[in-house]
Amino acid sequence: TRAARADADAWLDRVGLDGLGDRRPSALSGGQRQRVALARALAAHPAALLLDEPLAQLDVRTAAALRDVLRSQVRATRTAVVLVTHDALDALTLADEVLVLVDGEVVERGRPADVLADPAHPFTAALAGTNLLVGTVADDCGGPVLVTPDGVRVPCPGGVPAGAPAQLTFPPPAVSVGPVPADAGAGERGTHARWEARVVDLEPGTTGVRVRTTGDVLADVPPARVPDLDLRVGATVTLTVPYDAQRLRARG
Template sequence: MSGRPEAPGALVADVRVRRGRFTLDAALHVEPGTVVAVLGPNGAGKSTLLDVLAGLLVPDDGTVRTGDRVLTDVPAGGRATVVRPERRSVGLLGQDPLVFPHLTARENVAFAARARGGGNARSARTEADAWLARVDLGGLADRRPAALSGGQRQRVALARALAARPAALLLDEPFAQLDVRTAAALRDVVRQQVRATGTATVLVTHDAVDALTLADEVLVLVDGTLVERGRPVDVLADPAHPFTAALGGTNLLLGAVADDRSGPVLVTADGLRVPCPPGLVAGTPARLTFAPSAVEVHRAARADVPATGVARWETRVVDLEPGTTGVRVRTSGDVLVDVRPADLAVLDLRVGAPLVLTVPHTQQRLRPLP
């Protein structure tokens, strides 16, 4: 990082990277003072995208800019123009906290303040102390990285990245090494700084909590392609892709609508037939979403006939795992159900046991596939 901080501006990118059979094809637009979270499984291209934005990797074609400043311009078949990483005013905080080993925590952060033109050495150290206090390291300013834990080094690296006040900030799993309480506090620090400075920020994470509490928009990247985008609460509560459904703990069934004697059903590829709300004609490819907590579980021999507007289907237990409020039961068709501890003995849950599931249509959402 060199020179004074850039004026706030949107981070805009539209790039393609081809590596053998893998192709990253991604576009994003991050307004000043906002956070866009990029979610996706391992190997989806998330870190590749950050490397392109930071200038560490030249795309096969595409553009990257902050505000009116072009950072990368690679026309298809043309000559590339790429601003070097240290001159882009783009901060990158990776999963490995790369702090200077020969400098104390204070000197690490002060280096960023000086590099952006933040006054003399004394004022830079004063600013560094303020940042270390914000990340709860005020008493460790004189320690070198070797005397800090991995989580503490990550906090030093975060303080240094924020002290640099870049035009755009890239965060790659910045809270992964931190305990729950510290991570929550640092999300607040990042949010306040991003809003105050108008910094366009991209956050790569595997944690739904990061997306829900910090991001203004979510992009889901799978196999190099953006498969969905939108507000975090909308994407995670009503996912369109199995990865997002698993991350948000939401049931997602893909199939086609069919007519049944009792009403419409969604028929999945593996033959599961789940009653669904009306509204789509038979034969329409669709997705059905509902929360595990919305499902009621009944022993097959004791299940009553449901009231109108309640989906009912027979299934079997596939496996059981600890849940936040009891036990999470996976049933046929990969449908998840949350069962309270008090109901475990009554249901006699075991792998292979037959069950009946019910869920009100008002708790289901049926939408046609694009």
């Protein structure tokens, strides 16, 4: 009918496909077909909606626009949605509650911002791009440290007794990478955690070079600093993190 065609054209316009209503599916790209599928699902005004990676094949700008469409439509119609995604941005911008599944089991559940800012499981930490170290708290001459199973010793805030299993989280942007000072050794604790680490891997990052070090600790280094630091696999560096950027909690 004319009304149905007008509604379809309006939805195609909302997903950025205005004027393509007469094209056959074979004449559309994969991303365009994905946008049509999302528009078709929303146009039906369902009581509940299951979306499996609805934005996975789209470029960054198109995905951002469709998130706005999806969020506004779902909120306006109060549609119940189950969204399956591996994109932390989808969870943060679209979800009221997030469940993290690993091998079919729920390992975390809560508000997206809370879960992704302070993950309790390595899989969640990888999705959120957050450093997560697991180990045992020990007393050091300068204060508590978290000792990982592979022997990495990271100074950490207090709050968990020595000998207790614990986990430590902090974001890669909070990590500063520097050379090992000539007079490296025990000093005052101060306001920052400092420890030596070895470079394991280097890869392009969103703000420069992402450095992976022992303990699977990630740090982001600006491009201008890479030559001065002589970053290479196997090199020893000093990592520095403000204590107020760390979160230590006991593990059950």
